Amino acid sequence: MNNFTYYNATRIIFGRKTEYQVGSEVKKYADKILLHYGGGSIKKYGLYDRVVNSLNEHGIQYIELAGVQPNPRVSLVRSGIQICREYNISFILAVGGGSVIDSAKAIAAGVPYNGDVWDFYSGKAQIKECLPVGVVLTIPAAGSESSTSSVLTNEDGWIKKGTGSELIRPVFAIMNPELSFTLPAYQTACGAADIMAHVMERYFTNTLDVDFTDRLCEATLKTVINNVPIAIKNPEDYAARAEVMWAGSIAHNGLLGTGREEDWASHRIEHELSAIYDVAHGAGLAVIFPAWMKYVYKHNIPRFVQFAVRVWNVENDFQNPEKTALMGIEKTKEFFASIGLPVSLKQMGIGDDRLEEMADKCTNGDTKTQGGLVKLKKKDIIQIYKMALE
């Protein structure tokens, strides 16, 4: 186990009707806020009214910035920063899923910064100061509601990049599983792939002596695997939605990575896909992760055997661990397919014409590697894209 520091101060307010508490929570931080959200779904299902009523009840002024898209764009973030400065706003409330939250985090970090907010994503600058962000979560997927990360897309070159800082961790996250009842099956499945990927990026490590966090990872994966099919079949199953929502937060709040090197190659490889083709991040992960597994598993067969046996209940073939490992990968792919996700680039309508371009961007022109379990170069990433084709 490696040394680590762990600090997570997001207040989780979880359960039925908790969105009615949003005004009293916000009031602890500010009287004037930016209310940030996406499209019309929060209006369609009444959430918008409940949030706004609660803010009004507590005398909180809000200025709205709607229009966050999946794979959120830096241009909208820049508008948000300008609004906050102009109106002297010191708190951002994100109502939505990972895209809205990531966008809110970017605004919050950008307001007190002198340069352009993209600097935090391009690696040119580090976040040193940040406005507080609060969340009303509607989509269990990104885990952004209590994570230190934010991912943005820059339309100038369609570059998708992430940044991380303890400072951008939301101060509270209101999580009512009922708010996810209206999520269509496909989006529910994409969320599941994202949550599972967050766990697997931490699970596949060469760090030894990580028994406890291994087991916590396996517990989280099994919870998602058991409950997502129920939520897809019966969208208003509170129990299943609640399990997935809570697991989705823990998957990415840092706990599961304590004391271990993490991987993150699959996420980076997927980011290139969704930057260019604007596919759903979860769907992209469902395609990329099994391909990545097949490309790297030989580097650490015991870990892939443990994954197969403990997560997927594959019976261990003691004479042939490789076979067991491959069964685990196959089960992962089968699961993604069973919940309606694509498992090949072809199924997403993506051909082989830009693979090299994506691998090149992913490795900064082959100047840096991706991944912890295996350090992947441009040529490796091209191979992984190729394995994902069909």
Added chain:
Amino acid sequence: MNNFTYYNATRIIFGRKTEYQVGSEVKKYADKILLHYGGGSIKKYGLYDRVVNSLNEHGIQYIELAGVQPNPRVSLVRSGIQICREYNISFILAVGGGSVIDSAKAIAAGVPYNGDVWDFYSGKAQIKECLPVGVVLTIPAAGSESSTSSVLTNEDGWIKKGTGSELIRPVFAIMNPELSFTLPAYQTACGAADIMAHVMERYFTNTLDVDFTDRLCEATLKTVINNVPIAIKNPEDYAARAEVMWAGSIAHNGLLGTGREEDWASHRIEHELSAIYDVAHGAGLAVIFPAWMKYVYKHNIPRFVQFAVRVWNVENDFQNPEKTALMGIEKTKEFFASIGLPVSLKQMGIGDDRLEEMADKCTNGDTKTQGGLVKLKKKDIIQIYKMALE
């Protein structure tokens, strides 16, 4: 799953040599502190010197209050409060295990309070304000380093009571598993029983639809069960000590209880034992918990079956779930015995002469019940003590 709020802002600084960071951590909060510890063990093994050097390097003044005993006493806490007031101290640094930390928390809550600190434990008052507490942990057991609870013993009547508040959660916990290398086998085993009990108090619930936290509980129990025997056999096995230390914190930091009713009868029943007989809390739990299980398991056989199968790998006898449930209880008891703990009151030299007195104290003269899974009255608790006799 029940609604819940979860907030845990203890900064965990985990790993080898982390105690050298104590001065820089404390410096964020105060320049003058109370240095609180127990007996001579921290001096014997050099930890005291390392802590004091680090404090000196950062120009932090400290006043020492040593002498915390296992089952910490309110009298020493009162002295600590007086010292803090007299010297205008605004930070308590606890160097030790659960007793030292619980004592430090009591001092921290007592300083800004006008009445007597015992009021928080007797239930007469709620904690409304508290000095910050920092921890250098030496014993993985109580989980007090990132928990909201503190347990004290009042010598006036030998009453042992707990209190709880988010305000007393330590602001940081420095956790170097090497510091537990010198723990004798018996104390290591007592710690294991305490950690397991913290998980089991949460695990045995009637709340339905708690799949995720069930699995997190099982992960934590399995980690302790696998690693404690290694740590006992080879006290300097860093990996095993680290697993146990991190699991011990998570076991009691609140995460595993999110969304579920908890039990806590065994803890309360044990408190009466250690108040009167001054036995180690963990040893008392090893005796009481299996007896409690045998007394209550019929109220929720499926849960005890799940415990047996998932935690102890008992093969499920589908035709006879009760048999499976009983096997799980037997395995628990066998495990405690295997790591050198007593599993009967007799082994601790305790007879049947004060059982009624303890059951009476535990239920406030039969005016209140204990436990969540089954609400136990005085007569039930007497039976549990009796079942624990041999």
